[in-house]
Amino acid sequence: MHHFNYKNGRLHCEDVALDTIADDVGTPVYVYSAATLRRHARVIADAFDGMSCLIAYSVKANGNLGVLKTLAAEGCGADVVSGGELMRARKAGIPASKIVFSGVGKTRAEMRLALEEGIHQFNIESSAELGVLSEVAKSVGKTARVAVRVNPDVAAGGHPNISTGKSGDKFGVPWNDARTTYAQIAETDGVEAVGVDVHIGSQIDDIAPMRAAFEKVMTLVKDLRNDGHDIRRVDLGGGLGIPYRSTDNPPPPSAYAQMIREVTEGMGLEVILEPGRVIAGNAGVLVTEALFVKPAPQRNFLMVDAGMNDLMRPALYQAHHDILPVRERGADDEKVRYDIVGPICESTDKFAAERDMPCIEGGDRLAVMSAGAYGAVLSSQYNARPLVPEVLVDGDRYAVIRRRPDFDEMIALESMPDWLS
Structure with a gap:
């Protein structure tokens, strides 16, 4: 609507x-319509009512300060992919404790800025990035809370250029390397594993591939806990589609939320969501x-x-x-x-x-x-x-x-x- x-x-x-x-x-x-922004934010919040859930609006979708301020007033956090987006979110009044830093190519300066701001978590996408983040965190006397973005080899998205969860995409750690990466985190100073991250694409009009990816992630969470890692968050990304045509009928947030409730039931996890397009x-x-x-x-x-x-x-x-x-x-x-x-x-x-x-x-x-x-x-x-x-x-x-x-x-x-x- x-x-x-x-x-x-x-x-x-x-x-x-x-x-x-x-x-x-x-x-x-x-x-832009403020009423529409508010309504969409509230529909998502209502769908996840009763769950431990951080709705981290994806700033890359629309990062105007007026839009961010409107959503901050609705209680939204922010998913950012650059230092500039981080500062936009902070200037709009979004608390650092509600900010997640995603992105495949963070610079040392951006990492330092995010650590000094005290963000909720970093979503890391490679062992190489982990090493750099460890160095930066130690240099400023901080511990970075991290989730590893895993690539579940599940294709989804409205166009090949916005499908991000398939083997061969530049995003995420290959599925078979995930447990090794978490073992590396446990042995690395300056970083602490707190969650698992996954994001398989954008403008997704079918919940089935999302469920397939999320169920794989829940299996990984169990394996990681058995390995001794304190996994207490799961970041399920964004990607839910919107009707660009009057005839389009993407799944509503309520159906998306119900699927996530079913997949995460009994896991005791904080769920992090990164909606962008579906709000703006x-x-x-x-x-x-x-x-x-x-x-x-x-x-x-x-x-x-x-x-x-x-x-x-x-x-x-x-x-x-x-x-x-x-x-x-x-x-x-x-x-x-x-x-x-x-x-x-x-x-x-x-x-x-x-x-x-x-x-x-x-x-x-x-x-x-x-x-x-x-x-x-x-x-x-x-x-x-x-x-x-x-x-x-x-x-x-x-x-x-x-x-x-x-x-x-x-x-x-x-x-x-x-x-x-």
Whole structure:
């Protein structure tokens, strides 16, 4: 469910018309619904009610401070994969005791920062990383609480590029090496094994592969306890899918929670979850304005002012996003088939191919739906285009939570060498 609906012929975010925001801020612009963020966080929390559970929102999905602050108020922790994400979470008021540091390539500086902040745990992904973390922890007089991310060789995810739990993926310790890695931890100063971590992919629309992976992890937990390790946490990652199409029907958080209850029953474990897309995905849209229609022999190109530098998912994953006109059209309006493309000088700069839409003219505005996750965070200034502003709506009020930089700000980090001055 989300809070984007037509009212009086105009698409609204909660009680604010998207046209109002576009008139004020310009296009393209990301718009997020605080009510949707809160609702999704509460649905997940309610599904796990009564369990020892840390909901560590995945900052990489959408790391805007306004979004993080909204979720911090709901009691969410944070799953971070960089020092920058860690500092974003802390600045938004998320306690370090609720922060999990994931990621396959942490630097020594990032490890030191996380240790000094006192985070909940590190998810380590290799023996080599373990050795570096031990050195850093000893150098600052700390003990790092760690979980080993294991690779269970279970394929899942909506696209090969977001499947992370299959043998051959760069993520995690190979399944057959897991117990050896924990034995290494027991003999290494500066680190303490407290849990097991697993994450098999993103945009998963079937609980079966998750259950298969989690059941393997529970077997490993038992083996590790028999080996003498005090395993008291299990981090089950994220990855639950969302409906990008109106016809999509991914499993609800309640079904996901019930499966986890069944798998972990009687184990006495704290469960850590890392939801990202399922909280933020349908809480945001990208509003763009049509420039003109370019007729071609085999298709009509609908040129819009947003580009792949603003929303990378269609180019990167061939991802589908529903696209709605901001001005409501009748169900019987004649449809025109368009390729909806942006101004970037790349052939992959395409939001939709052969999409049937009501007739669109220059100046009409469109909302690219389900753009709240992996949208603004993946944006760039390619083709010297400024980053897209982000707006947070809460009821009938809204605020710009990232403004669009001007040209001088875009190049402020650059300078001429002396010999060119």
